[in-house]
Amino acid sequence: MVLPLSAAARPEIPAPPPAKLPPLTAAGLDQAYAANRANAAEAARMASAHGDTHRAAADRALATPTRHLLRFDGRGEGQVTEVFGDLAHADHIAVLVPGSDTSLDTYARFRADATALHRELDRTTPRTAVIAWLGYQTPDTISTTVTTTGRADQAAPQLRQFIRQLRGIAAQDDTTVSLLCHSYGSVVCARAATDLDATDLVLLGSPGTGADTAAALHTRARVWAARGADDWVAEVPHIRTDFFGTTLGFGADPMxxxxxxxxxxxxxGGHSDYFDPGSVSLTNLARIVRGEISEVTRA
Structure with a gap:
């Protein structure tokens, strides 16, 4: 077996620690948005002074007045949680969980997916919100970490806590929360699935979850899976094996x-096409988020 090599280490980019905020509530959303935008603006100044113009531009974009950031951390690879829509009054909330190679430097492409879903939902169901949750350090595609559950195990408690916070913000007890988990993000969602207060758990282009069956995820959520016809992840071996004390691979194919x-x-579509406007997958994802289960076209 040939293991991928870790990507070259990048010099640390200076940034302030995350803004200190009280527990999230519907009434405190505007305060959180403003504080995190201010933090992103300071991170942009620090990155620019450091000579990293690319990171400075990414941070500066997040600091613009139209952005709704629930959380921002510009340190290292960076983390951000961004809201699209009126979260406080949403009947349906979708949380996107990204896969490998997602960081502040590549955040724009992840944000484009969230934006596309929100536009699709908003066409017919205005009381919806979409959240781009980059709440963990994703693995590099060319690395050993992408073949293990290590990063997912670290991320799972943060995802569970975030979903609990969402339930505290939601205007109604029957607000639905759907997790749309792409690629390695499906491993994160699977590790967080037990006791996760979600309506739907959607595995997109998943390499596996570390579980042999959906039932083994021990979740009350409906578990969905989809894979585009041109998605290279179909060629990933669905194995799980021990290698010098480390478990490699994620086992059973969710499809x-x-x-x-x-x-x-x-x-x-291919591995990065699940949220393409006008696509079959985006249409079905919007139906799942809206709870239109009978309208979802099955594979």
Whole structure:
């Protein structure tokens, strides 16, 4: 077996610590948004002084007055949680959990996915909100970490806590929360699944979850799975093996009938195409978020 090499280390980019805020509530959202924008603006100044113009530009974009940031941390690879829509009054909330190679430097492409979903939802169901949750340090695609659950195990408690916070913000007890988990993000969602107060758990282009079946995730959420016809992840071996004390791989294919997920159509797209405007997958994702289960086209 040949293991991928870790990516070269990048010099640390200076940034302030995250803004100190009280527990999130619907009434405190504007305060949180303003504080995190101010933090991003300071991070942009520090990155610029450090000579990292690319990071400075990414931070500066997040600091603009139209951005709604629930959390921002410009240190290291960076983390950000951004809201699209009126979170305090949403009947349906979708949380996007990204896969490998997602950081502040590449955040724009992840944000584009969230924006596309929000626009699709908003066409017919205005009381919806979409959240781009970059709340963990994602692995590099060319690294050993992408083949283990290590980063996912670290991220799972933060994701559980965030979903609990969302339930405290939601205007109604019956507000739905759907997790849309892409690639390695599906491993994160799987590790967080137990006691996760979510309505739906959607695995997109998943390499596996570390569980043999959907039932083994021990979640009350409906478990969905989809894979585009041109997604290279279909070629990933669905194995789990010990290698010098480290477990490599994620086991069963969520698209396998024996896994037990509700499989839905994702069209002909590739690994990065699940949120493409007009795509079969985006249409079905919006139906899942809205709770239109009978309208979802099955694979």
């Amino acid at each position: 396998s009938p024996s896994f037990g997920a509700s499989r839905f159509a994702a069209g002909d």
